[in-house]
Each structure stands twice: as structure tokens, then as C-alpha cells.
Amino acid sequence: MASDIERSFPVLSRGGAPPSSGRKPWAAIALAVAAAAGLFVWLVAATASPPEKSYASTFDAGVYACAACGEPLFRSEDKFHSTTRWPSFRLAIPGAVTTRRDTSYGLERTEALCARCGNHLGHVFPDGRLAGDTNSDADLRYCVLSSSLEFRPRMNADERASEPR
Ligand SMILES: [Zn+2]
Numbered sequence: 156m157a158s159d160i161e162r163s164f165p166v167l168s169r170g171g172a173p174p175s176s177g178r179k180p181w182a183a184i185a186l187a188v189a190a191a192a193g194l195f196v197w198l199v200a201a202t203a204s205p206p207e208k209s210y211a212s213t214f215d216a217g218v219y220a221c222a223a224c225g226e227p228l229f230r231s232e233d234k235f236h237s238t239t240r241w242p243s244f245r246l247a248i249p250g251a252v253t254t255r256r257d258t259s260y261g262l263e264r265t266e267a268l269c270a271r272c273g274n275h276l277g278h279v280f281p282d283g284r285l286a287g288d289t290n291s292d293a294d295l296r297y298c299v300l301s302s303s304l305e306f307r308p309r310m311n312a313d314e315r316a317s318e319p320r
Contacts, residue, residue, distance in 0.1 A: 210242040210301045217308040219244075219299075224272035228252055228304070229297065235288040237296070241277065242304065244297040245288050252297070254279055267297055276303045 210219065219229040219242070228251045229244045237243035250270060257266035257278065267276040277299040283291040 208301050209240075210304055210306055211237070211240055213242070213306060215306075215308050217306055218248075219304045219306055221269040221272060221274050221276075222303050222305045223274035224269060225305070226251060226269055226271040227307075228269060228276070229299070231309070235283075235286075235290065237298075238287045239296075239298060241298045242301055243283075243286055243288070244299065245283050245291050245295060246293065247297055252276065267299065269303075274303055276300065 214231065214234065214236075216231050218227045218231070219234075220227050227248055229247055233244045233246050235243055235245060247267075253268050253270040254265045255268065257264045265279040267279050268274060269276060277297065280286075280296045280298055281294055283294045283296040286296050288294075288296065
């Protein structure tokens with residue numbers, strides 16, 4: 156039968172295709188919806204799955220890069236043993252991290268983002284010493300999500316020398 160859809164969109168039944176093929180676009184749409192649902196499940200899994208990845212107590216020598224674009228953001232030398240559950244740094248690699256005012260949740264905070272790609276990293280708080288930093292000048296704490304970082308251990312002196320600044 157010529158459906159209402161075909162009368163409304165003649166292009167669907169044009170071109171000598173058998174009348175029964177008029178349903179194919181809907182089959183294609185159903186497939187697309189199923190694919191989108193699969194993608195959604197994958198996205199939820201991808202964004203929610205790494206709870207086991209935590210750099211809070213990682214103190215190996217190396218660089219913490221942006222998990223989204225790979226840009227080096229923090230150095231292990233600037234990480235300190237924080238009383239919080241989050242990886243905490245007293246400073247970032249110069250120019251690698253930008254900040255902006257964040258008033259979400261009714262709070263007044265400073266959001267930290269990757270300067271290269273805008274990836275949300277966490278927040279900057281003026282509580283470095285309070286959170287356990289015994290070597291603080293600026294008393295800042297970059298409170299960073301482990302999931303926003305990718306740790307790259309420093310293997311040897313050569314690698315250190317060629318590290319981007
Ligand atoms: Zn980035």
C-alpha cells in the first residue's frame with residue numbers, strides 16, 4: 156500500500172522501486188536508533204567506568220597529561236600528599252592549564268581546564284597548606300579528576316631532557 160508517508164514524501168516511492176521498499180527508510184531509522192542506543196550505552200560506560208583509575212596516591216616520577224588531547228599538564232614534582240581523595244598539585248606546567256569562574260551548584264569556585272582542548276580538569280582552591288602541602292608558596296591546590304589525566308611515567312634522564320615544557 157502507498158502509505159501516508161509516501162504520499163507526504165513522494166521521493167520515497169520515486170525511481171521505480173517496488174512499493175514494498177517504501178518501508179525501508181523506517182527500517183534504516185530503526186537501525187539508526189538501535190545504533191544510537193548502543194552508542195549511548197557505550198558513552199555511559201566510557202564516562203562512568205574508570206572509578207578504579209585513581210592517581211590520588213601515585214607519586215612516581217613522570218608527567219600527568221590531558222586524558223583528552225595528551226598535552227602535558229602537571230609534573231609529579233608539583234604533586235603533594237593531599238588529605239583529600241583527589242590528585243592535588245601545587246602548580247601546573249606553565250601555560251598548560253587555564254582557569255575560569257565557576258558558579259555551578261551555588262558555589263563560587265575556580266574551574267581548571269586544559270588550555271589546549273578545554274577538557275574539564277577540576278578546580279583550583281586556595282587551601283594547599285590546609286590540604287597537606289608542606290612546600291607551598293602560593294598556597295594553591297589544583298584538585299584534579301583522575302579520569303581527566305593520563306599518567307606517563309618518566310623512564311630515564313633522556314626522556315626527561317626531551318620532555319615538552
Ligand atoms: Zn586537553
